[in-house]
Amino acid sequence: MAAEPQSPPVPDARAHLRAQLSIEPLAVLADAYTAITSTRFFPDQTWQVDYVSPGCVHVFGYTAEEFQSNPGLWSSRLPPGEYDRTAATHVAAMLKGAPYSFVYRFRHRDGAMRWISQSCRSRPHPTEACRVITSTSLDVTPWHAPLEQSVRAGERYRKMVETWLAGVWEIDTEGCTTFANPCMAATPGPTADAMRGKHISTWMTPEWRDRARDLMQRRRSGISEIHPFEFRRDDGTPLPALVATNPILDESGRFTGSLAMVSDISELNAAREREKQAIQRYESLLDTAEGVVWEADACTFQFTYVSRRAERLFGYPCAQWLSSPTFWVDHLHPDDRDQAVAAVLFKVPDEAAHIAPASNPRSGNHLMQRGQAFRRAVCGNQLQQHGVRAVAVTEGPVI
Numbered sequence: 001m002a003a004e005p006q007s008p009p010v011p012d013a014r015a016h017l018r019a020q021l022s023i024e025p026l027a028v029l030a031d032a033y034t035a036i037t038s039t040r041f042f043p044d045q046t047w048q049v050d051y052v053s054p055g056c057v058h059v060f061g062y063t064a065e066e067f068q069s070n071p072g073l074w075s076s077r078l079p080p081g082e083y084d085r086t087a088a089t090h091v092a093a094m095l096k097g098a099p100y101s102f103v104y105r106f107r108h109r110d111g112a113m114r115w116i117s118q119s120c121r122s123r124p125h126p127t128e129a130c131r132v133i134t135s136t137s138l139d140v141t142p143w144h145a146p147l148e149q150s151v152r153a154g155e156r157y158r159k160m161v162e163t164w165l166a167g168v169w170e171i172d173t174e175g176c177t178t179f180a181n182p183c184m185a186a187t188p189g190p191t192a193d194a195m196r197g198k199h200i201s202t203w204m205t206p207e208w209r210d211r212a213r214d215l216m217q218r219r220r221s222g223i224s225e226i227h228p229f230e231f232r233r234d235d236g237t238p239l240p241a242l243v244a245t246n247p248i249l250d251e252s253g254r255f256t257g258s259l260a261m262v263s264d265i266s267e268l269n270a271a272r273e274r275e276k277q278a279i280q281r282y283e284s285l286l287d288t289a290e291g292v293v294w295e296a297d298a299c300t301f302q303f304t305y306v307s308r309r310a311e312r313l314f315g316y317p318c319a320q321w322l323s324s325p326t327f328w329v330d331h332l333h334p335d336d337r338d339q340a341v342a343a344v345l346f347k348v349p350d351e352a353a354h355i356a357p358a359s360n361p362r363s364g365n366h367l368m369q370r371g372q373a374f375r376r377a378v379c380g381n382q383l384q385q386h387g388v389r390a391v392a393v394t395e396g397p398v399i
Helices: 013-031 064-069 082-094 141-163 182-186 206-220 266-287 309-314 318-323 337-345
Strands: 035-041 047-052 100-107 113-124 131-139 167-171 177-180 225-232 238-249 255-264 292-297 303-306 353-355 367-373 376-379 382-395
Touching: 035 082, 047 064, 082 100, 082 113, 082 131, 113 141, 167 182, 206 225, 206 238, 206 255, 238 266, 292 309, 303 318, 309 318
Parallel strands: none
Antiparallel strands: 035 047, 035 131, 100 113, 113 131, 167 177, 167 255, 225 238, 238 255, 292 303, 292 382, 353 367, 367 382, 376 382
């Protein structure tokens, strides 16, 4: 009896659907913006790319076929030195067998440098003397670029602070040094590392430490200010400085320390002292002149300088000459006032005007004066008149 032919098996629709559902996510993942690769790594440090997902074109700009046909393509697009660092990371991590990840730079087909985040897992090959590395790569440039910019900005600010010609000094809430740039360290004497952790009173004399405590309390109150201060160098010599200080607050507004810009004003103070001595020498020379040396506004007769000789000759303090705008005019003899004012006010510039008014000194005696109104000059927006040996005074009778 012949056997009846068997009908083909009816496929299980539910099993087929389950298979399709399990495959489709993998297909979607392979085409996504993530590159999936499977690579064999051999003991002689060579690589063999076995699989690259289609998504690699989104990450690297090159197709899977290009990577598989050209094993050196990937390494050729890394910046100088990047391959050695990346390969060293691979080898050190994969031998441990644990998952690992790293970030590196890759030059895209369009020429732009991209940041790639790669996560890997390695395992021994079942039949060959090598390891199989499965990895996923993602272009993280949109997230990494701002971070890189922040790092570069931080590096730029660090260089600015370190090369600043003024000292930058940061202290904590107790007054201990947490940061000092090289210029700050060179100011009192030690290195920046030697300053770190030391209290600011280390470089202060006892009388200035009380002042420092008051200033620290002002920082805790949130006050920023610029003030003079005197430190002490390591060799014991004084260090006059101009300090601009600000409190440091955290996100909640809590005081965490102070930041100061410290400028050494030793040279400035020395220059001021030299200028002061020079002025004193000039004043001494002017005071010994036979006549009165003066400077005044050419339009209002307001004196801006009068040598001390005026006080000895006329009897009025120099301060009185400078404080009253009409001092000179008020002390001219009434009979000579109009003539003297006209001679000074309307004389052609750069020519001497000889005037001979009678003054009325504090002593009550009349003095005959004969002087020269020297050249006029513009100082800022003011027309000034200067007199050098301008007034020669002799006692004599009123005629």
